[in-house]
Amino acid sequence: MMPATLAEWLSYLEQLHPSAIDMGLERSREVARRLGLGKPAQRVITVTGTNGKGSTCAFLAGLLRQRGLKVGVYSSPHLLRYNERVVIDGVEAGDDELCQAFAAVEAARGEISLTYFEMGTLAAFWLFERAGLDAAVLEVGLGGRLDAVNLVDADLALITSIGLDHAEWLGDDRDSVAFEKAGILRQGRPALCGDLDPPQPLLDQVAALATPFFLRGRDYDLAIGDQGWHWYGRDGQGRQLELHDLPLLDLPMENAALALQAFALLDLPWNAGEIATALAATRVSGRLERRALDWKGKPLTLLLDVGHNPHAAAYLAGRLAARPQTGRRLAVFGLLADKDLHGVLAPLLDRVQDWAVAPLPTPRTRPAAELEAALLNAGASVTAYPDVAAALVAQCERAAAGDEILLFGSFYCVAEALEWLVRH
Numbered sequence: 001m002m003p004a005t006l007a008e009w010l011s012y013l014e015q016l017h018p019s020a021i022d023m024g025l026e027r028s029r030e031v032a033r034r035l036g037l038g039k040p041a042q043r044v045i046t047v048t049g050t051n052g053k054g055s056t057c058a059f060l061a062g063l064l065r066q067r068g069l070k071v072g073v074y075s076s077p078h079l080l081r082y083n084e085r086v087v088i089d090g091v092e093a094g095d096d097e098l099c100q101a102f103a104a105v106e107a108a109r110g111e112i113s114l115t116y117f118e119m120g121t122l123a124a125f126w127l128f129e130r131a132g133l134d135a136a137v138l139e140v141g142l143g144g145r146l147d148a149v150n151l152v153d154a155d156l157a158l159i160t161s162i163g164l165d166h167a168e169w170l171g172d173d174r175d176s177v178a179f180e181k182a183g184i185l186r187q188g189r190p191a192l193c194g195d196l197d198p199p200q201p202l203l204d205q206v207a208a209l210a211t212p213f214f215l216r217g218r219d220y221d222l223a224i225g226d227q228g229w230h231w232y233g234r235d236g237q238g239r240q241l242e243l244h245d246l247p248l249l250d251l252p253m254e255n256a257a258l259a260l261q262a263f264a265l266l267d268l269p270w271n272a273g274e275i276a277t278a279l280a281a282t283r284v285s286g287r288l289e290r291r292a293l294d295w296k297g298k299p300l301t302l303l304l305d306v307g308h309n310p311h312a313a314a315y316l317a318g319r320l321a322a323r324p325q326t327g328r329r330l331a332v333f334g335l336l337a338d339k340d341l342h343g344v345l346a347p348l349l350d351r352v353q354d355w356a357v358a359p360l361p362t363p364r365t366r367p368a369a370e371l372e373a374a375l376l377n378a379g380a381s382v383t384a385y386p387d388v389a390a391a392l393v394a395q396c397e398r399a400a401a402g403d404e405i406l407l408f409g410s411f412y413c414v415a416e417a418l419e420w421l422v423r424h
Contacts, residue, residue, distance in 0.1 A: 002103060006095040009102045010082055010116075017115040023146035028118045032125070032151055034108040040128035041072060041136035044152055045262060048140035048181045049160025051312045052194065052255045056160050057137045058284045059251070059259035065090060066278035067268050069134035074124040074149070076117065076141050079286055079415045086124045088131050093124075101126045117141050121148040135266075145183020156262050157184045157191045157211075160255060162199060163311030178202040185211050190236075190265055194258040214261055222257040229253050233261040235270075243272055247280045250288050252315065286414040288319065291421065293405075295396040304417060305408040308335065310343030316408065317347035327402040328353045330395045333371060334360040334388055334413040341366065341374055344409065352406060354398065355382040356391035360412040388416035 003009040045060060047053050057073055064071045070089050078084040086093035093101075101123035105114070114122070121141070128136050138154070140147045162178050178199035185191050185205055190212040193202065198215065206213045214220060220233030228245045235241055241264055249256060256279050264270070283289075289304040307316050320329070331352040335341060357371035368384040375382040385391035388407075395405050407417045 002106070003099070006082065006098055009099055013102070013116045013119050016119065017113050023143070025146060025148065025151060027112050027114055028122060028148045028151055031105065031109045031112055031114065031118075031122055034110070035104065035122065035126060037122070037125050037129060040125045040138075040152060041133035043135040043156075043266060044138065044154045045135065045156045045158060046138045046140060046149060046152065046154035046184045047158040047160065048144040048147075048184050049158070049194070050163035050177065050309065051307070051315065052160035052252055052258075053139045055251045055282070055284050055287050056158060056194075056255040056259050057139050058282050059256045059279060060158075060262055061087075061137050062278040062282045063259060063263045063275060064135050064137075064266075064268075066274050069268075070132065072124075072128040072131060072133045072136045073139075074121070074128070074136070075139040076120070077411050079411060080418055082120075084285075085120060086127060088127065088133070093127060097127060098123065118148045121151075125152070140181075140184065143177075143180035143183070145180045150184055153186050153189075154184065155189060156265060157186065157189065158258060158262055159184075159191070159193045159195065159198075159202070160258060161311060162195045162202070163309060174199045175201050179205075182206075185209050187211070190214065192258060192261055192265075194254060214265070216254075216258065216261075220257060220261040220264075222253055224248070224253055231257050231260055233257075233264050235264045236267055241270065243275065246276055249279060249282070250290060251282060251284060252288070252319075256282075285418070286411070288316075293396070293421075295399070298396075298399070298401045300396060300399050300401070301404040302417070302421075303404055303406045303408075304414045305406070306411045306414050307408050308339055308344065308410050310340055310347070313344045313408075314347040317351050320348075320351045320406075325404070327400060327404060329404045329406055330354045330356070330399055332356050332358070332388060332391045332395055332405060332407040332413070332417070333409045334358050334368075334416075335366045335371065335409045336360065336362070336364045336412075337366045338364065339366070339410075341370070345374060345378065348406075349378055349380060353381065354395070355380050356385055356395050357382060358385045358388045358391040360388070360410055361416065362412055365412075388413055389420045392417055392420055 073087040083092040179201040182205035192214045231243045291302040293300045359365045372384040
C-alpha cells in the first residue's frame, strides 16, 4: 500500500535503500529519464562547499526574489520539518505536494532502489518543473560530482569553501575534496569560488572545461568595517561593479559576497538599494542565529549555529572574537561520531567559559563521556547531561543576566534547541 501521509512517506524512504549514502548518479539519472524530467527552471544555480552553502543559497534566492523572479530553493538537511528542504517562491512545499511528488518518483523508479536523499532530490525537481520557476537554487547534499543534485546542468556553479569533512566519502585532504566539488562544473559555463586558496584539482578542472572562473580575492571581494561592508566584482561582460556601505549582517558576509557575484552574472537589473534590502532581510535558521531569551525574568542571549567541522568552528570563533563580550559565554555542545572532535573544539576553547555536553538523538552521536573527557583534558569547565534539552536548561540556570549561551556542533543539536524553544 502506498504511504498516505508525509510522515509515512519519510519513514518508507528511510527503509528503501540498504545504505543511507550510496554515491553515484546512474540510478537517479535513469529514474529522472523515466519521469521525463528536464531543467527545473529557466536559470539554475548549483551550490556546493564544505561550509556556507545554506546561507549562500538564501542570499541568492533573496536577491532573485527581490527582482520579482519566482524562485525555487532545494536544501538539506532540515531542522524541524522536511518541508524546509523544498521552498517555492518563499513558501515551503506542503505535505500534499510532497506526497504527490514522492508518489510520482515511486511509480517511475520500478525496480531501481533509491536512497532517501535521491528520492527527495527527484521529488523536488518534479515539483520545481511544475511550478514554472524563473530560477532554481540547488544546494548539493554531499560533495558534488556524485551527488544527485548534479544531475542538472546548471547555468552557474558556486563553490563556497573547501575544507575537510565527510572524509570517508570525499577524502582526507583538500585536493581530494576539491576534485569532488569541481564535479558540478560544466563546459564553458561560469563557475565561482569563495575559497581564497582553491586547491589545484579545482583549477585543473576549470582549465579543462574552459570555464569562465570568478575567484574571491581576484575577481570579486569584500571589505568589512565597523559600520558596514563594501563589495566589488564584475558582471558578465567584465565590467567593474561596486557596492558601498552595505549593512552589517549576522550571516557570513563572505557568502553574501559570493551570492552577489553570482547575481551580477545573471544579467538582471542592478539596483543598489534593492540589493541592500534583500541581503539585510535574509535569515537562515540555525546559522549564527541570535535569540533573546527570558529565563525566569533573567535576560539571556541564545546563539544557535549548526557548525560541525573545524572550518566552521574556526569561522564561528572569529565572529565571536569580533564581538565585544560583556558577560560570560556558556556552551551547549553535541557532535556526531564521524566529526573531528579536537578540530572543532580547539578554536573555541578560549571563547567559552563553561561547557555543557550531551549526546545527540541519533545512533551516529558521539557519547557525551567522550566530549566531556576531551574538554577536561583541555582544562575546560564541563558537565555532561543526558540530552541537549537538559544541558540547555542547566546552562540557563547557571547563566547570569546578560550572559550568552552558544549552542552548536550539529544540525541535530540546533534542532533539539529549537524544539525546546517552541515548548518554552
